[in-house]
Amino acid sequence: AQRVTQPEKLLSVFKGAPVELKCNYSYSGSPELFWYVQYSRQRLQLLLRHISRESIKGFTADLNKGETSFHLKKPFAQEEDSAMYYCALKRSASKIIFGSGTRLSIRP
Amino acid sequence: NAGVTQTPKFQVLKTGQSMTLQCAQDMNHEYMSWYRQDPGMGLRLIHYSVGAGITDQGEVPNGYNVSRSTTEDFPLRLLSAAPSQTSVYFCASSFSAGANVLTFGAGSRLTVL
Numbered sequence: 001a002q003r004v005t006q007p008e009k010l011l012s013v014f015k016g017a018p019v020e021l022k023c024n025y026s027y028s029g030s031p032e033l034f035w036y037v038q039y040s041r042q043r044l045q046l047l048l049r050h051i052s053r054e055s056i057k058g059f060t061a062d063l064n065k066g067e068t069s070f071h072l073k074k075p076f077a078q079e080e081d082s083a084m085y086y087c088a089l090k091r092s093a094s095k096i097i098f099g100s101g102t103r104l105s106i107r108p
Numbered sequence: 109n110a111g112v113t114q115t116p117k118f119q120v121l122k123t124g125q126s127m128t129l130q131c132a133q134d135m136n137h138e139y140m141s142w143y144r145q146d147p148g149m150g151l152r153l154i155h156y157s158v159g160a161g162i163t164d165q166g167e168v169p170n171g172y173n174v175s176r177s178t179t180e181d182f183p184l185r186l187l188s189a190a191p192s193q194t195s196v197y198f199c200a201s202s203f204s205a206g207a208n209v210l211t212f213g214a215g216s217r218l219t220v221l
Contacts, residue, residue: 006150009148034209036210043212043213043214043215044151044198044200044210044212045212046209046210049209086150086151090208094139094156094158094164095153095156095166096141096153096210097152097153097167098143098150098151098152099150100148100149100150101150101151
């Protein structure tokens with residue numbers, strides 16, 4: 001079955017430390033993957049998508065088809081990165097499915 | 109340009125009551141969808157629409173109805189609310205008929221007693 005797995009419900013790191021939010025997927029074909037973020041009292045919003053291959057707010061994510069992963073990384077965490085992060089997979093032309101989310105907490 | 113507007117923001121229902129969650133977008137987006145967000149389960153797709161007059165089921169459609177009579181509006185109806193439908197509901201839209209980058213509403217928190 002096509003699914004997205006985020007194994008960590010909560011990730012807590014110190015400010016300035018590297019961050020890696022894990023995302024694994026199962027999909028037959030060429031996947032289209034996204035990271036969405038929900039900051040406190042804000043709307044869920046797109047952070048980045050793999051086809052853009054860009055860095056947003058210092059975050060990057062590389063699609064690894066061999067490991068079926070799309071982990072989100074940032075070399076130096078900032079307090080404003082604290083938020084809920086969702087990995088998402090475009091399952092078909094009309095369906096995007098989400099993982100269960102990881103809450104990232106940055107300690108000062 | 110308001111984006112995606114959801115009403116109401118909060119609602120409390122009794123088991124068996126019906127209600128409609130409203131969703132409107134002013135971006136001329138073809139695609140609209142409803143998700144529910146539950147702790148530990150992320151966002152799950154309830155129903156979606158690729159254009160006016162066209163709707164289809166997502167992952168968890170049971171207990172919910174939708175219609176899309178205009179491009180702008182995509183209401184979600186609960187015909188007979190159950191406690192299992194206590195959740196936060198998000199409406200999301202995308203410019204093209206195929207789901208791509210989603211623009212989300214602020215969410216509607218529903219409690220069913």
